[in-house]
Amino acid sequence: MVNGYQATSLQEALDILGRDTSIVPYGGGTDLMIEADDNATYLFLSKVPELKQITEDIDYIRLGAACTFTEVMESQLAPPLLKEAVSQIAAPAIRNLGTIGGNICNGSPKADSALIFVATDAKLRLVSSRGERVIPISEFYLGRKKTALAKDELLVEVLIKKTGLSNYYYKKVGARDALAISRVSFAAVLTIAEDKIVNCMTAFGAVSDVIIKRADIDAMLTGKTLAEAKAVKEEYLAAYDQAIVPIRGRISSEYRKAVCMNLLRDFLASKGI
Helix, strand or coil: CCEEEECCCHHHHHHHHHHCCCCEEECCCCCHHHHCCCCCEEEECCCCHHHCCEEECCCEEEEECCCEHHHHHHCCCCCHHHHHHHHCCCCHHHHHHCEHHHHHHCCCCCCHHHHHHHHCCCEEEEEECCEEEEEEHHHCEEECCEECCCCCCEEEEEEEECCCCCCEEEEEECCCCCCCCCCEEEEEEEEEECCEEEEEEEEEECCCCCCECCHHHHCCCCCCCHHHHHHCHHHHHHHHHHHCCCCCCCCCHHHHHHHHHHHHHHHHHHCCC
């Protein structure tokens, strides 16, 4: 039997968590169900309306942390890059339950939606009974399964940019076409204005302890025409070849490295670089 609280408002959820930080927040539970602890107390968030909204402001699409992957796919506001990534998560039953907040807070470098949020420099709105803070998702991950989320905090919203994400590239490499956990995943966005690259953003998942994003290397292409980017292409690739140091696991580090570099080359070629 599962012990827990069913919160019906954000304030109620924060009050419960503020009284007992050992309580485990529970969105869709698709990860937690595998490791369910009979002695744990859970805080169910699926009926908190503040966590179920997808809205927009001037700069961002604001995605409630308890929105399921299916709800993201069906949203008219969610960007196509995010929709493509979540559409490849597991099977419909999992997508109907799994949430973007759980995918992020799980802390896994294989998390499909988290890869997109890292690649696009998304921000996270974290709230507790003490107040709230908005941080770049790049500051959220501290290591494998380690995050900057305080014990009394909840991830309430993910803020992803409204513009500049249309020219994208996404690939997920798994052992099969469906129900696959990523062996390597890659997302990239290239923004071009007045014949110059104004922004290049890339991210690699399922390679290291955290999702790999190297804005300093991507900046090598910023401000350049496609012809100028081609001229520094090999230098750019060499920098990533040094930066990507895959972990060993069921899949060899050599395989992961080769796939990463192949995907990066394919991305550049597909964008005329």
